[in-house]
Amino acid sequence: MGLRAGGGQDLLQRREDVRQANFLELFVDLVLVFALSGVVSRVVRDITADDPVVRWRSLTYLLVLAMPLIWLWITTAHITSWFDPRRRKIQWLVLASAFGLLLMAASLPAAFVGRGLAFVLPYVILQCGRPLVLLPGLRGHPLGRLYVRSMLWCGGTAVLWFGGAAVSGGARAALWGIAVTVDIVTAQLRWPVPGMDRPPISAWAMDSGHHLPERYQQLLLIALGESVLAVGVTFSDQRIGLETGATLVIAYLSTVLMWRIYFYRSGQVLAEAVAAAGDRLAAGRATGVAHIVMVIGIVATAVGFEVVMTHPAGRNEPAWLAAILGGPAIFLYGRIRLERVVFDRLSIRRVVAIAGLVVAAAPLSFAAPLVAAVVALLVLLGVAVADARHAAGRPLERPSPAH
Incomplete structure (x- = not known):
């Protein structure tokens, strides 16, 4: 699916000559390795505890902590696929995404007891803020309508994310689990909003490139x-x-x-x-x-x-x-x-x-x-x-x- 229609041609240039991941994207990959390693360490700490309830709960924590990190990486990959990664604005967004992943990873050891806000805040800012940065260059383009819908849903799930950060333990895990599930499922449905036509493009869209x-x-x-x-x-x-x-x-x-x-x-x-x-x-x-x-x-x-x-x-x-x-x-x-x-x-x-x-x-x-x-x-x-x-x-x- 091409992205030449509408405005914002400075960002929405197709990249047949940029088929491989650039160095900034590989930098994001390195941060994700650190983040997933932090998830494993956090889960192992509980799964080897003496309390059977804590051991089983750790497997829930694996999902609740890993899914937002993976989803943030995937949405970053889609941005660098849709937009020209050689443009400075896109490079800054990629760097901000890497820093957000780093902050989330650093908060993992105490994510359910004291650093909930440090885990949630980068995720919500990036998921809601990146579309806002890109929207001015998308006037008249279907991707702009998709981003508007995504921000509306992001604002809704932010209540769950911050609500989870305000509590602790199992309640926090439950709210965050619901929030990340809603984020991914609504993305599959192209963030449906009553009264707004569904755009002919998806958060998961792929074109013929590699x-x-x-x-x-x-x-x-x-x-x-x-x-x-x-x-x-x-x-x-x-x-x-x-x-x-x-x-x-x-x-x-x-x-x-x-x-x-x-x-x-x-x-x-x-x-x-x-x-x-x-x-x-x-x-x-x-x-x-x-x-x-x-x-x-x-x-x-x-x-x-x-x-x-x-x-x-x-x-x-x-x-x-x-x-x-x-x-x-x-x-x-x-x-x-x-x-x-x-x-x-x-x-x-x-x-x-x-x-x-x-x-x-x-x-x-x-x-x-x-x-x-x-x-x-x-x-x-x-x-x-x-x-x-x-x-x-x-x-x-x-x-x-x-x-």
């Missing part, structure tokens, strides 16, 4: 890189032994396998699938949701790695199993959704793998966390091997998008 699909690929690499970073930092603080060494190897191999499962082959040809899609609004929406799900799964898997690193022996706690086995299962579910976008089919191999992880949960509750990590690794290995066998001797498959 920039946005490549940014989604980089989002997966960010999450995988955070997983390696988290387990590496924890390993450096542990006494080196057979169990910790085994956990490091398992974590690394599991991360490599998730990379392999993602990129073969849907992740690899994502840009081609988007270019071939008949409905790029629907394709963009489905692609974005699939990547959000996969990133949440990878972050949960990183939490599981940390649990195994610090508690390799003994009996599994149910919340620990939810991270060790549930993280890979969520990742595979997101990968199933991506397979549907790119090839318009259900990936039976991944469905079987998820079922295997679910079935294994009951017996593994009597085993050590390290054993559960080995089982999750074997399941991921099975999917990767099945993919390789399916592709052996066949020409590379071309995308056949569902939308």
